[in-house]
Amino acid sequence: MQLDFHYAVTYIVARCAGFDPGAAKIIAHSAQYVDDATNSGTVHFDNGAMYERTSSAHKTFDYRNFKELANHKVWIPFHFLPGNGGSPPGEDPDGSFIEKLVCRPATDNHVADDMIRSAIADRHKAYGLHRFGITMHVYVDTWAHQGFAGVNHPINSVREFTTGDIQNADLRSRLDRFKDRLARFTGGAAPPLGHGEALSAPDKPWLVWSYVNGLGQLVERDNPRDFATAAHRMCMAMQRYLAGDAEAAVTGLTPEDAKQIANMLEILTGDQEERTRAWGEALANGMFSCGAEALPAYIAKGAGSWKHLALGTEAEHDRGNEVFPYRPEFLRSDWKLFHDGLQAHRFDILHDVLPPYGICAA
Template identity: 30%
Template sequence: MQLDMHYYGTYAMARAAGLKPEVATTIATAAQFVDDNAADNDVDFKDGGKFLTEATAHHLASTENFDNDDQRQVWVPFHFLPGGEGESYGEKLLCRKDSANAQSVLSFALSLSDRNYAPELIGATAHIYADTFAHYDFSGVSSPWNYIDNSTLTILNENDFAEELKEYNKQKEKSFFENFTCLLPDSLTGGCAETLSCGLGHGAACTHPDRPYLHWSFVREETGDTIEHNNIETFTEASEALHTFFTDFAKHRPDLCENDPMEFSEIKAAVREVIMTPADKSGRISAWQQACKAGKITGHSETIPEYSSDGWNDERNMLNHTEFSPDAVQHSAYRFYQAAALLRTYILRDLLPSQGLIVA
C-alpha cells in the first residue's frame, strides 16, 4: 500500500472508530512513517543518554534492499508478515492476507494499549496489518517464490480505464524497474523482472499490489499457479479490518475517544467509492480528502491533516544533542522507535519461532 491508504485511509478509519483527531493523526502518521523511516542515525543527548534508530524501510533505490540479512530485519516483519502456511520454508515465508499471525500481532499491540506509546504502536501495527491485504502471495526475502512469468502479468480491468491512466500504469512499470536497474551491474540490467528486483517482495509485479483500483493476475513460476488479485475487494476488506482494529483499541482507551464509532456498514459504500477511484496517488489522496470533507466517513465534515514525510524525521533530528534524555518519551518520534523495536522483536524472536520459523 502507499500513502493514500497508509496515511489518509488509516486516518479516516481511525476517526470512524471514534478516536480523537489528534490520536488518529498520530496513528496514521506512524502507519505511513513505517515506509518513510529509512534513517539509521542514532540520537545522542548531552546528559549521556542515547537511542538507536533502526530502519523500518529503505528507499526503492537503496542497495540495502538486496542485503539478505537486512531483508529479514526490515521487509519480513514490517511489510511482508509471513503467513506460516505451506510445506517448505520459502512457502511459509509468503505473506498471507489477514493471517493468524497478523491477528496475533494485533493482539500483541492491543495488550500494550495502556502504554504512553500506544497510538504509535497501533499505527505501526496498522501498517503491518494493512500490508497483508496488499502484499499477500509474496515474501520479504529474495526468493524463487516471488518469481512470476512476466508475460502473464496482466491488468484484468484495464479496459475500464481512460487512455491517460493506461499510459500512467505503463510509466509506473517502466520507472519501477529503472530504479532497480540503476543499482545492478551491466550484466544483469537486461534481465527479466524478477532478476532486476532480485526476487524481493512483489518487485516482479511492479506496484500492482499497491494500487487499490487494480484487478490483476500473474503466474507463479515456482508452482505454475495462476494467481488473481482483486485489489478493490481486498482493500475494502482491509479498510473494514482496520476499522475493527481501531474500534478495539478505542474500547481499551476510551480516554482517547471523541465519540462512539460508526458502524462500518454505514460507511462501506463511501470507502469502496474511494478505493475504486482510478487515479494516480495524488488523485487517490484527494478522493479520501473529499469523502471526509463531505462527511461520508465520520458523519460530519472534516479535513484530513496533510502528511509530512519530514515531520518525525525532523523531530528525531531535533532531539540530537538536546540536554535531557528523559524528555524523549514526550516525542512521537522516540515513541515510534519504541513501538518498532517491540514489533520487530515480537515478530522475529517470539511469534515466528513459535511456529518453527527462524528468520533473523
C-alpha cells in the same frame, strides 16, 4: 499500499472506529511513517545522551536490500508478515519453508491475529498508539502484499503480467528496465525481493491484475475488493484496541462507511498525493459517519515533521556524525515514541509471534 490508504484511509477508519482526532492522527501518521523511516543508527546529543533508532523501510536501490539479515529485520516484520500458509501455530503448510514466509491476507492468517493481540497488550504504554499505527500498516499490507515474501526468493518472480489499466507491452518494458537497472546496481542478476518485480501494482487501489509467480502459478488479484476488506477488518482491529480485548465482538465499518470507502477505492486513480487529497475532500464534506473535519497534514521529513520537532533537523537523510541539541521533551516526542514502537513491534514479531509457527526469521 501508499499514502492514500496508509494515511488518509487509516485516519478516516480510526475516526469511524471511535478514536478521537488526536489519537487517530498518531495512528495514521505512524502507519504511513513505516514507509518513510529509512534512517537507522545511533542518535547523539550534545549532552552525551544517545538514542538507538531503527529503520522500517529501505529504498529500492539500497544495498541493505541485498543483505538477508537486513531483509529479515525490515521486510518481514514491517511489510510482508508471514502467513504460515494459513496454518495455526505448531502446524506446517504443504511445501518448503518459503511457504511459511509468504504473506497472506489477515482473514486467513493466524500470525496477523497474534500480531494484533501483541499490539493491544501494549495499549497502556507511552508508545501504545504509535505501535498500534505501525501494526495497522503491517495488517493492511497483508492484503496488498499477499503472495509475496519479504526475502530474496524465486517465488517473488512476476511473469505474464496482465491488467486492463496499463497496456501489457508498456508494463513489460517498464519491468525490464527496472530489472536492468537493479542488475546494474547489484553488479549481477536482480534478486526477486518482495513485490519489486510487480512494481507498484499491489499498491494501486483501483487495479485488477494477474501474473504468473515463480512457482508457475497463475495469481489473480482484485485490489479494490481486497483494499475494501482491509479497511473493514482494520476498523474491527481498532474497535478491539479501544475495548482492550483482542477477542471482543465488534461490528467494523457501518454499511454506509464500507460502501463509501469501496466506491472511492474503485474510482480514485491518479498519483497517491491526488488520491490523498480526494480522501481529504470527502472527509471535509462529511461523507463518513465520523462527521465533517479536515484531514490533518502528513509531513514525512523537513520542517514540521515529527523528526524535526524531536531533533531540530530538517534533513531527509542523516550522515551519521550529527550531534543534536538535547531537550527533555525528546523523551515524549512522537518521533521517539514511534521508534520505540518500531523496536517493540519488531522484537515481538521476530521473537514472540513467529517462533510458535516454526519461523525463525532473525
